[in-house]
Amino acid sequence: MIRYMIKNNFKLMGRSWLNAFMLILCPLIVSAVLISAFSALMAKYEKAENFSCGYSFEEGSPWKNGEAMLKETGLSAGIRFLPFSGDEPEETIRENDLGGFVTFGSSGYTVYRTEDQKVEGMTLEYFLSEFVDQAMDAATGNASSEETVKLSVEHPEFVPAVDSRDYYGMVYVLYFAWCAFAGAAALLSNEKKYGIGKRFQVSNLSDTQIYLGKLLPISLVVIVDIGIAILLSTASFGVHWGNPLIVVGLLLVMIPAAVALSLMVHSITDNVIGTIVVIFALVWIWGFFGGSFETYMFADHPKIIKLLSPIYHCNRSMVELASMGRSDYYLSAILYCGGLAVGCSLLAIAIMKMKRRGRA
Amino acid sequence: METILKLTDLTKKYGNKVVVDNLNIEIQKGEIFGLLGPNGAGKSTTMNMICNIVRPTLGSVEFFGKDFRKNRKELSKKLGYIPQDLAIHGRLKAWENVELFTSLYGIKGKELKERIDESLEYVGLLDRKNEYAKNFSGGMKRRLNIACAIGHHPDLLIFDEPTVGIDPQSRNFILERIKKSNQNGATVIYTSHYMEEVEAICTRIAIMDNGKIIATGTSEELKKLVVEDPSTITLEEVFLTLTGKKLRDI
């Protein structure tokens, strides 16, 4: 029964230039700009793969148990770890031409880096945070206290570097996909302007049908738009997206989540501008902590805040899958987005029902 | 005679303002019931309460003997509502508009195609079916607005001022169509403030002012309320006598 509603809403959105502009052109333009702006930095990051770092352990540091693993994992990531006494880290770096230095204390570690070797220093920092995260995850027993951690993990994998083209090429298409509401704005504002809602109310559609009659066509249009943006980004900048099935799999869950979230906010505000403000602010915050602006490798936001952002899961899974073929974040991205899609949809329908009861 | 619609003590308040005040109306099958009233009398609010778009503060709407709100699924198919403000998508073609709104009643496939052509034919827009609604003239948009509400063959048609802002030709055309629907068995509620229209097509007329029905009857009966010989007065004079000559811009 809602087949024709889906079809005509699809047509209505397809006939609005705003939606092609926001969802195809914008991500391409922004990623083009950022790819070139950051290519120097990211190229160095890539080059920084082979360098040496110093390390030392304080008396009784539990990290001493993981020394062999540190060296081995470091080598696989292109970082050679050399033992020193930890007295003068800065001087040691300079005298031995090291990329950085790390001292492991009784509960944490400290990274030293120099301005000349900035990229190496950041790479070291990123490597260590990854290494420690994965070691902690794998550690059995009381994992909440670093002092008692037994570093028993075998071979934690370090994420290899991606270049700025792949990173920003992917991340910005994903970012704009979260702004999916832009594509629906014209449709929903016209519905309100022309009082189309009255016709839905007097018809015998249920609120769930009215909701799905919007969610499905909007998601479909956004998926098509973003698909085109991906093809164009591959064709024009040579962005490596990795396995197309994996990308499509994520989009099929992520975009309905973005649309459901927007429709839920819209069902509360009943106002297109208000919804745009709320959604764009939320997506900006999620993007900020999720690596849409500063790459998530270099950003030192607390991990828990990163994990709260669905954009972090999506970005990270796509970047990792494209660069190394596997990611621990794909499943969490799918689950997070799926949960968001279902939760927001149920809430939106409940709000519509409530409003109808109040009004009619 | 079968009662199709029964309004009992129907009341709507916005804040302290009583917009519709204790309405009691029964509409019989086959009637063309005219609701006349100055601007702000509460005509649209009444129609919206009948159609379940606005919730009454008090009172009930019985449609075919059942509470509309509790039997929406079943009863909505019997109702065709033509809103006062155009409710069509400018970026859809004429036939697409009719398709979208007719499909909301579960009509599909070949039948839907036939109903689209039939509805467009009904309002004289069949040869313009492939044009975008936004390029239509005011009168054509009005007609399309009607076409979008009749494809499911409703038993009760509610026209809320279907002829505002259009030329006499379009108006005549619409009035002829309403009469034809009525001959085909539809019951019609028609609101307007054009006296001649109402007099020409309605079998019974109610005059509404300040949310209240102040008189009901055929146009003859209404005229007799004011003078003894109905031929000496127009409905407009009756209307002005009953509702007063003050401007209505509430």
Ligand SMILES: Nc1ncnc2c1ncn2[C@@H]1O[C@H](COP(=O)(O)OP(=O)(O)OP(=O)(O)O)[C@@H](O)[C@H]1O
């Ligand atoms: N949502 C609302 N909130 C407050 N007042 C309202 C609302 N809707 C309508 N009104 C008021 O109710 C009164 C009746 O409005 P309504 O639209 O029913 O009149 P009408 O008879 O259809 O007039 P018109 O001939 O101009 O269409 C008006 O005074 C209007 O200002």
Ligand SMILES: [Mg+2]
């Ligand atoms: Mg009105």
